[in-house]
Every structure is written in C-alpha cells, then in structure tokens.
Amino acid sequence: MFQKKSTLVRSLVMGFLMVQSLLSVPAQPQDAAAHAEESSPPAEESSPPAEESSPPAEESSPPAEGLHIILGRDSPNLGGNTFRDAFIAMTLSDTLGVAVGKIVNEVSFSSTAGIALDRAMLTPDVEAAGATIEVETGETQGDVVTVWITITNAGPLPDGIIANLVFNVTKEFTFEEVGNEEHLIPLNNKVTAFTFDGQEISEVFSEAGGVDLAYAPVVFACFFYLH
Secondary structure: OHHHHHHHHHHHHHHHHHHHHHHHOOHHHHHHHHHHHHHOOOOOOOOOOOOOOOOOOOOOOOOOOOEEEEEOEEOOEOOOOOEOEEEEEEEEEEOOOOOOOEEEEEEEEEOOOOEEEEEEEEOHHHHHOOOEEEEEEOOOEOOEEEEEEEEEOOOOOOOEEEEEEEEEEOOOOOHHHHOOOOEEEEEEEEEEEEOOOOOEEOOEEEEOEEEEEEOOOOOOOOHHHHO
C-alpha cells in the first residue's frame, strides 16, 4: 500500500516538472529577442541632402537712357560673285522718350577695305511718316572714308530699323585673303541728334557695325531634283 502511494506521488511530481519545463521553453526566444532589441543601437535617421546653393543669376544692366543708334552687320557671299552687296540695318532705340527732329550719322571706314557705300534707304514705315534721308560723302582723309547720312523727320521716329545702308564689295578678294572665316570690315558710326526746335540732344549712344567677308561653300543642285 505504501509502495503504491509513493509511486503515485512520484508520478505527480514528474508530471508537474514536465509541465513546468514545457511552459518555460517558449519564453526563452521572446526573452532573447527582447534582449537583442534592447542591446541593438537605434538606427540613425537619414537626414535629407543639403540643397546646393546656386549662385544668383547675373542681371543684365539696362541700357542708359538716351538715343541708341546701332549699325548692324551683313555678310555677302563672295563664292559665286552673286551676292556682293551688304545690307547694314540702322536701328533706333529711343529710351529717353524725347521727340527727335534730325539724326546725323557720321559713318567712316577704311578706303583700302574694298567696299563703297552704294545707297541709303529709309524703311517704308519711316518714309510714310514723312522722314527724308540725305547722303553726303566727304573727301578721303588719309585712308579713311567718311559718309554723312542725315535723317530728318516730320514726326517722332518709331523704334526699330529706320534705314538700310547698302555697301558694294568693289575689290576682287581671293580665297587666300578672306578664306571661309570671318573677315570683318568695321563701320564706325558717330551720331548727333537734334530736337524739333534745333536743340542738340546730349544723351546719344551709337554702336559700330561691319561687313563680314567670307567665301561661302558652293552648293550644287542635282539636275533631276530641278525638274
């Protein structure tokens, strides 16, 4: 009888120990994970890249207030001796806002440059406004040719191209002299202007122009594409 009781007690103790061991097994991974989570250092927060500071854009300075007379540039084709005229535009920009009665352009260039002024023409809208143009060629001083181009108007001149100067290429340039690169003949320009009552305008600015000489490549067209 005593032996049966001891066996039963031993069975109960063994069963209790087995239950305790089963309950304690799942707790180990959780404790290990919790320990690893506590011991690992916090991840560094990624900071956004700093914006590169771009340099401020350069602001173009506005032109000074006054009358701006600008001579353009043109390049006649010397390759086929077809376009031997250079058309130089004369542009007016009246930032002063004054009524102009007369503009005198003193255009000068080298007498050995191989060009000559053929004519000067007003644009249709300026001519329709009642303006007139006169051309006077002075005597050659040394190697400088001076031409006076006077524009007299009945009303205010509009901004934009007011006249065109046509220069002829008088010299037979060779390819060795010119080549196919820029060969600039400068056209200097000195301007005086007056109001309708004859008062000279002091705020007058002028820009030089030029004739670019170059041999343009000759392009041959196929006979079959011309028919």
